[in-house]
Amino acid sequence: MITLYGSPRTSAGRCVWALEEAGVAYNIKELDMRAKEHKSAEYLKINPNGKVPAMIDGDLTLFESMAINFYIAEAYKKDLLGSNLQERGLVHQWSFWAIAELQAPLIEVFIQKVFTPEEKQDAKVIELNLNELPNLFNILNSALNERKYLVGNQFTLADLNTASVASISKAIGFDLAPYSNMTSWMKVISERPAYQKYMTLRAPQR
Ligand SMILES: N[C@@H](CCC(=O)N[C@@H](CS)C(=O)NCC(=O)O)C(=O)O
CATH class of the missing domain: 3.40.30.10 (Glutaredoxin)
Known part of the structure; x- marks a missing residue:
């Protein structure tokens, strides 16, 4: 176990x-x-x-x-790893991109907005990092153009790892509505039973 x-x-x-x-x-x-x-x-x-x-x-x-x-x-x-060598390369690409490129500015804003008392928040740090997000979300949104999943024709770790990072945007109040390919993709994967079980486990316990 x-x-x-x-x-x-x-x-x-x-x-x-x-x-x-x-x-x-x-x-x-x-x-x-x-x-x-x-x-x-x-x-x-x-x-x-x-x-x-x-x-x-x-x-x-x-x-x-x-x-x-x-x-x-x-x-x-x-x-979950992709069905051939090329797909596995892309699954790694998106996972590393998500943790190295996308998570960095999201976490900086998250730390300021969620963990730092309002009077101690650094508006410059928030602004600098928020300014990086449109370019990153445009990259992801373009990659999802006419695609259900990021890699190949099935759900892989590329979707799971990238969506788990992208979803930090909710916690910082960043509006994803302009990124319509991304929002459709997130809707599809949020309907997965495994995702829903994870959401249930995330919910505050009574
Ligand atoms: N790169 C690590 C980051 C882990 C991480 O930062 N975890 C946070 C919680 S989300 C933590 O344990 N923070 C405690 C600390 O930094 O002292 C991973 O992806 O596993």
């Missing part, structure tokens, strides 16, 4: 979604981040970065959400 460390409301969420897509048994160990459990000596042995997610499967311990998702696909649902 796989153990995933981290709440589905954090970067661990994209791994929860991948585990659901793969249909593999797992349990989630949420860490109390306010109590700094992610910085405890015990957890630092699992992820020395003191961040979530991390995953244990048998004698393998992994950190980095994208690496975890590629492992889950490789081990349990190869369809």
Whole structure:
């Protein structure tokens, strides 16, 4: 049984979604981040970065959400990797693009708007990073022109990893309506049962 460390409301969420897509048994160990459990000596042995997610499967311990998702696909649902070498290259391209290019400005704005008290927010940081988003979303929107999925004819990790990053835009109130290919794509993938299960797990527990 796989153990995933981290709440589905954090970067661990994209791994929860991948585990659901793969249909593999797992349990989630949420860490109390306010109590700094992610910085405890015990957890630092699992992820020395003191961040979530991390995953244990048998004698393998992994950190980095994208690496975890590629492992889950490789081990349990190869369809998610693309169906030939070219597609696998593109699945990697979009996943690396999402985490390196798209997530960087989104997270900068997220940190300011969600984690920083209003009086301490840095308007310049917000503006600089918001200004980067239209170009990035235009790139994604163009890639989705007349396409249901980013790579090939089926849902892959390219969709999962990229959509999980793009969805941070909601939390910062960035309007995706002008990017109509993207919004149609997000609608299609949000209807997937695995995505819906992930959303249920993300919802605040009563
Ligand atoms: N590149 C890492 C980023 C992980 C990350 O930043 N996780 C955040 C939660 S979303 C975290 O654990 N932050 C705690 C901290 O930075 O101390 C990944 O994708 O796994």
